[in-house]
Amino acid sequence: MEHVVELKNVTKNFKGFSVENMDLQVKKGFVTGFIGANGAGKSTTIKMIMNLLKPDAGEVKVFGLDFKTHEKEIKERIGFVYDSNVFYEGMNLKDIKRVVGPAYKQWDDHLFYQYVEQFELPLNKSLKKFSKGMQMKASLAVALSHRAELIIMDEPTAGLDPIFRRELLDLLQEIMIDRNRTIFFSTHITTDLERVADYIAFINKGELLFNQSMLDVADNYALVKGSVELLDRDTEKSLLHVHRASTGFEALTDNIQAVKSMFGDSVVIERASMEDIMYYMKGGMQHV
């Protein structure tokens, strides 16, 4: 399968935080949700994909190309969607069309007006007076109007009210219908993923823990509940993270077969939500 983004052995060190030897592949034609807790390294990774931050080591390729030699071509084909138009302070959408449009070979005025209308955006109002959600939509309209093949969004739904959030997610589904585009978006809202993502890349403390299809995640992970007496060094090997309480234990597993053969019918196995997976993988409340 073709990958539009490929990170190989990427390392970035900040004081007190590092992304180390990250390998990440984003599959063409799908929506990948990039999930992780606050400070997990999502924005840092996105900035490296966008060439806004240089990795200390490793290789970043977008469309199989290197920014060092093909920056212009890559930028032409990417749409970076964000909620603050720092570059366009004071401009309205008409100005944006005039200034930004000519910078892209594939820019289409007709498409731009079509999206402005579909997203119900005002053409003459200054962008700095736009709400967060409107800015996000404006940014998406720009990306779509230059026919970006890869749309990268840093927390597109953060701070949006539930209705607006759902509307934006619906839009993302709509623009994916022909499967010619790829979307990579970061979020820490797990229900966003359940709504639109085909793949989930999960980052924790700068480390990519997995990058799997939604279906594989649903098949591979489960919650296990039972009495604490069942836990010992051997049985715990089938569990990733265990939360003990006086009423019993609850744990996450990525090996349901091993749990079944280890515990038999003495435990309850339930579907793990993305939120459960995040919580346990983050190591929350271990061995309480």
Ligand SMILES: Nc1ncnc2c1ncn2[C@@H]1O[C@H](COP(=O)(O)OP(=O)(O)OP(=O)(O)O)[C@@H](O)[C@H]1O
């Ligand atoms: N320019 C920088 N200099 C030093 N440290 C930085 C810099 N940028 C990010 N960091 C640190 O890197 C870590 C990861 O930050 P990052 O913004 O990538 O996380 P995030 O997953 O996007 O978080 P959030 O969901 O809160 O936006 C944090 O500890 C942050 O303080």
